[in-house]
Amino acid sequence: MYRTNWSTLLSRVHALLLVYLLGLTACGFEPLYGDKDQGTATEDLLGRVAVSPIADRPGQLVRTELTNRLTPRPALEPLYVVNVELSESKQGLAVRRDASATRANLIITAKFDLIAIGREGSLMSGSIRSSNGYDILTSDFATFAAENDARRRGASDIADAIVDRLAIFLSRVSNQNAAPAKQ
Numbered sequence: 506m507y508r509t510n511w512s513t514l515l516s517r518v519h520a521l522l523l524v525y526l527l528g529l530t531a532c533g534f535e536p537l538y539g540d541k542d543q544g545t546a547t548e549d550l551l552g553r554v555a556v557s558p559i560a561d562r563p564g565q566l567v568r569t570e571l572t573n574r575l576t577p578r579p580a581l582e583p584l585y586v587v588n589v590e591l592s593e594s595k596q597g598l599a600v601r602r603d604a605s606a607t608r609a610n611l612i613i614t615a616k617f618d619l620i621a622i623g624r625e626g627s628l629m630s631g632s633i634r635s636s637n638g639y640d641i642l643t644s645d646f647a648t649f650a651a652e653n654d655a656r657r658r659g660a661s662d663i664a665d666a667i668v669d670r671l672a673i674f675l676s677r678v679s680n681q682n683a684a685p686a687k688q
Contacts, residue, residue: 546679547672551575554619554671555583563591563613563656570664575671585628587671589617591663593656598638611652612636613659617667619674629674635662 556571558564567589592614597606613635618627637658639651 547676550584550675550679551668551672552578553581553584554675555586557586557588559589559591561591563593563660564589566657566660567591567615567663570660571667574664574668584622586620586622587617587667588620589615589667591615597641606641608638609641609652610636610638611655611659613656613663615663615667619671629670631667631670633663633666633670635659635666637662 552575554575556568556575559568571587571589594612594614596610596612597608598610599608600606615633615635616630617633618630620626621628635658637655639655640648642648642651
């Protein structure tokens with residue numbers, strides 16, 4: 506009968522973990538929001554991004570979510586402005602024999618541009634899509650509430666994705682500015 510030598514197995518697991526961690530540091534991995542030599546430059550730059558007004562109720566939700574994520578503290582004078590345009594559509598999923606839907610997806614698509622204040626043109630732009638499902642019920646109020654909940658979840662998804670992309674871009678900008686000039 507085969508017996509497991511636990512100490513050998515444990516030492517192999519430790520060795521694999523060490524190799525994995527060494528490989529992770531060798532690939533250039535560094536935390537986006539973590540402490541670096543230049544401090545929290547990315548967070549500081551994110552705090553200096555203003556969000557322009559966005560039309561309609563979904564736009565208000567996205568703008569609120571973005572503002573909460575970008576400038577949770579009182580903002581300094583902004584260096585950048587992010588402009589966002591939203592479009593919303595519904596897609597019926599589960600259909601009964603009488604052709605009425607019982608489940609739907611609320612699809613929110615956002616196009617955004619990051620602009621430096623006082624400069625012409627966009628520094629970066631992108632497009633994000635969020636799809637959130639909800640049930641279509643016999644009660645109109647319940648369906649309305651489920652759709653609004655899907656809209657709130659979509660606004661949160663859109664804001665998270667925009668902040669992630671802005672953070673990556675601004676991290677690169679701060680790293681380029683902090684890098685010593687090559688001669």
